[in-house]
Amino acid sequence: MDEQMGNEPFEKINNQIISEFSKTLEMFSLNKTEAQLFVTLYLNEGPMTLDEMKEGLGKSKTAMSYAIRRLLEFNLVERVWQKGIRKDLYEAREDLYKKFMKTYVNRWLESLHRQINNLSEIKENLDESSHQQKISIEHKINEAISFHQSLEEVFAKIKKNDFL
The missing domain is CATH 1.10.10.10 (Winged helix-like DNA-binding domain superfamily/Winged helix DNA-binding domain)
Known part of the structure; x- marks a missing residue:
């Protein structure tokens, strides 16, 4: 007891x-x-x-x-x-830190790459809406792609800098 x-x-x-x-x-x-x-x-x-x-x-x-x-x-x-x-x-x-960071960074990179491809595909498949709408939508898609690419660059640098 x-x-x-x-x-x-x-x-x-x-x-x-x-x-x-x-x-x-x-x-x-x-x-x-x-x-x-x-x-x-x-x-x-x-x-x-x-x-x-x-x-x-x-x-x-x-x-x-x-x-x-x-x-x-x-x-x-x-x-x-x-x-x-x-x-x-x-x-x-x-190697707790390296295992988690490797898993996390790789998952982010895979997800970001997939999202960039999906957004690019949406942009390519814009139908023949009005010219003004198409320009506005393309601008928003380009911003989203740029955002994802910026994140992708950050995670690629983390991966490259041998933190993993």
Whole structure:
């Protein structure tokens, strides 16, 4: 009982860290469960099973399974092996900053490139509306393309400058 009471302040601090850190990770397009799971794995001293994750976060095993698959897709966690343990084990990858920035910057660049192409296609396919309307719409599309290209340049510089 005394040991359990001694863990309460640590558990409270751990929960606060998970809560605050996961808010930051949600800005990188992780949902709340994925962010909380990543932080839990990151803070844990060793790899965890889905059952341990489920117990630690108070979520269903299905939710943990989905979240771990997404984190694997983003290359933020890895499956590890330990002798004598038959269940899958997972742990957070090292180089936290580089992993998140690489994922984030690449997703932004892909999205920006797609938007520039889509806007250019819309511009090319403008129908024969009145000349004045067409000029106004083309101007707005050009502004939107320019905006996306500016963002693309910023993210390309971040990627190029070896932050990743």
